[in-house]
Amino acid sequence: MSGDSPHFEKIKQRVIRYDVLSSLRAAILDGTLKAGDHLIEAEIAEQMGVSRGPIREALAELEEEGLVVKYAYRGTFVASFSARDVREIYSLRCLLEGYAARLAAVRIQPENIEMLEDILNSMEKAADAGNLDVLVEKDIRFHRAICQLSDHSLLFQTWSKLASRVRLFLTLADQVYFTPDYIVGTHYPTIEALRKRDPDLAEKTIAEPIIEVGETVARGMEEETGGEIQKDRITELWENVLKGRKLVGG
Structure with a gap:
């Protein structure tokens, strides 16, 4: 040879x-x-x-x-995960994906919107069929796409290191705390914000559901509220994220 x-x-x-x-x-x-x-x-x-x-x-x-x-x-x-682990991972996701959505909003192209809509359509079909595995897979793909559209390579690399743990928690959230239709519905506002090229709205619409899911899973693990989360707590967490971003010059 x-x-x-x-x-x-x-x-x-x-x-x-x-x-x-x-x-x-x-x-x-x-x-x-x-x-x-x-x-x-x-x-x-x-x-x-x-x-x-x-x-x-x-x-x-x-x-x-x-x-x-x-x-x-x-x-x-x-590995075992505690409620604190969940909060840490989801708060980091919130910052990474929120910033990714801001960056994506100013450079988004029509074909990018179509790609995100195709993913969302696949999520809808999976939800209708009750196929949790596909729903979670497409959910991860949607958020991965947002990070890729940011054109920020280090952000994407950091997010990718979280992807397996995110998938684990998404599966838990979808199985225990949220309906498939609810999960799908949280993605529409982000697409519309990106379509409008509105960085502030894009960040808000992608970050708030992440906070809600993370806090709900964490509280469910702690058995404090039976997995329920109050809307004022979501608002408080979101305001803390914005304060944190300003403190680091975001």
Whole structure:
């Protein structure tokens, strides 16, 4: 074989790494692997029929995503999340996506609006069919698209690191606290704000539902209010976000 021939083995190895990572991530997100489960490399490798190398690499990536935690001398475990974790992740989402929407609003093009509307149409179909997995997938895709449209590469990279945890919490929120129609409905105002090229409105319409979902999930976890959230609390949280943005020169 000549030196110009492709390295098929390396390509295959990359496919194995991706498949292992995808399988482990999916098992965590769908609840097959539960918080606190011990992830033993040798056992997983045997079950998947691969060497321990791809398992180790996948677990390192999942640790980076925040889905697993590694303890010295103990091993790797599926991460547990507290109400505080939920609030921290959603408050960061609020800042990132709110700013992304502001940036997107001033550079949005008609074809971008059409793309967002296509995603929303897919969400509507998933909601009508009661397909939670597809609904969450399209929901994540919608918010990813907003971040991409900001044309802010570091913002998008930071948001991407949260994506797996966001998907986990969205699944919980959609299953327990909100109806599919409600989830879909929160996205219409953002599209309209972007269509109007209104940065302030775009930020507000994308950030407020994020705050509401995050606070509702957090309160539900704390069993303080049975998962209910008062509108004055949403307003208070939103005002705090705006104050925080001004403090950092936003």
